[in-house]
Amino acid sequence: MNKRNSVFFLSASLLFMGCSFVNNKGKEVDGTDQDSLVFVSGSYSYQDEEGIKVFTFSQSDAGFAYKSGLKGVPNPSFLSELTSNNIIYSVAEGGGDDSFLYSLKYNPDSMNLTVIDRDRTQGSSPCFVMADEGKGMAFTANYSGGNLSIFNIDSNGNIALQKKIDFxxxxxxxxxxxxxxxxxxxxxxxxxxxxxxxxxxxxxxxIDVADYLHNDDIVLPDGSGPRHLCFHSSGKYAYVITELSGDVVVLKINDGNKAEIIQTVKADTVGGEGSADIHLSPDERFLYASCRIKSDGIAVFRVSAETGNIERVGYCLTGKHPRNFAITPNGKYILVACRDENAIEIYEVNRETGMPMDTGKRIHTKAPVCVRWIK
Structure with a gap:
């Protein structure tokens, strides 16, 4: 298969990398030595297609297998974590009245998914969902609607829109x-x-969680276009990927609603205006940010444990349109959802340098745009 090389700014070998996944607070969580994992993929797809699929994945050798697929959810472009009751929430990224939040039941024995419930987001083009079963709430970010939808959820997966916040x-x-x-x-x-x-x-x-009122803004540079972020486990820093300017903006958090910019570093150096996803490695030594449109790939940064600042160390070319990626909990592999390649690409990680290397392995699936570990 066609191997892609990493552009490496340190000095040594072009080999492998460091990794992670994110909890509902945007924090990277600890890795695991469990070999066999399960993940779900979301996609841009029609209602009569298997838009959500379930796969197994081996953390030891990157082996994978398709287990099941779910039809009935159009454009399931982003999925939540699995709850303790084996429920996953998925957006249906449509326009106007075709915009929904779905709840899905996962059967760990059969590895099948079934639809439980759905409700309209009352905000067009939902592209992100976060669920917190402890609070009994789920939230969707509605891109075209310019609003945030807040839902009541229960242990059975029932959904009811509580309110929406317009901006x-x-x-x-x-x-x-x-x-x-x-x-x-x-x-x-x-x-x-x-x-x-x-x-x-x-x-x-x-937004204040106590009353869900919008009470403050953190202002970023003009024309930057903040898209995704992740938090350092210390709670002191946030790393924001800006889609339009292609920067990683490092924020020092002074309070839950107060933050200051302490650094801005380019992820996209070619002006693609399509930077997308961002994650810290489990040991938080490295930070990764995907870029699309031009020179598709993942920028790699070293993170200072003392200051939270980052240093760009390399760039790994990937397939077309890497909208989303997920790193194995043990930090050995990174799975990149390359929408326009119709494939999830698998990269192995050099723990010393933080750089990824293409394994050549591909999970072929239509227009993948989300990868989420569920076990």
């Missing part, structure tokens, strides 16, 4: 920032606030 404003980009575009939502490290990335206005909207 206004615009940015400086001539075609992408004509209005608010909410792209993702996370709990702050102290769980007191929600942070919602607003790509359209260059702001992180801060």
């Amino acid at each position: 206004s404003g615009c940015g400086t980009h001539p075609t992408r920032q004509e209005a608010s575009h909410i792209h993702s939502v996370y709990f702050s490290p102290d769980s007191v606030h929600l942070w919602a990335n607003d790509l359209g206005t260059d702001r992180i909207r801060v």
Whole structure:
């Protein structure tokens, strides 16, 4: 198969890398030595297609197997974590009245998924979902609607829209920032606030969890377009990937709703205006950010444990349109959802350098845009 090389700025070998996955607070969680994993993939697909699929994956040798597929959810472009009751939440990224949040039941014995319930988001183009079963709440970020939807959920997977929060404003980009575009939502490290990335206005909207009122904004550079973020486990730092400017913006968190920019480093150096996903490795020594449109790939950064600052160390070319990626809990592999390759590509990690190397292994599936570990 066609192997892609990594562009490596350190000095040694071009081999493998360091890895992670994210909990509902945006924090990277500890790895595991369990060999056999299960993940679900989301995609852009029609309602009569298997838009959500279940696979097994081996952390020791990158072996994988298709287990099941679910029809009936159109454009399931983002999936939540699995709850303790074996429930997954999926957006249906449609326009207008075709925008939904679905709840799905996962059977760990058969590895099948079934639809439990759905409700309209009342916000167009939901592209991100976060669920917290402890709070009995789920949240969707609605890109075209420019709003955040808040749902009541129960242990059986029933869904009921509680409220939505609309945002206004615009940015400086001539075609992408004509209005608010909410792209993702996370709990702050102290769980007191929600942070919602607003790509359209260059702001992180801060919402009080006690009453779900929008009470503050974290302002980012004009034309940057914040898309996704992840938090350091210390709760002191946040790393934001900006879609339009292609930067990683490092924030020092002074309070749950207060943060200051301490560093800005380029992930996308060719002006693709399509940076997408971001994750820390489990040991938090490295940070990864995917870039699309031009020179598709993943930028790699070394993280300072003392200051939270980052240093760009390399760039790994991938297939076309790496919208989302997930790193195995043991930190050995990274799975990249390359939408326009119709494949999930598998990369192995060099633990010393943080650089990925293409294994040549591909999971062929239509228009994958989300990878989520569920076991």
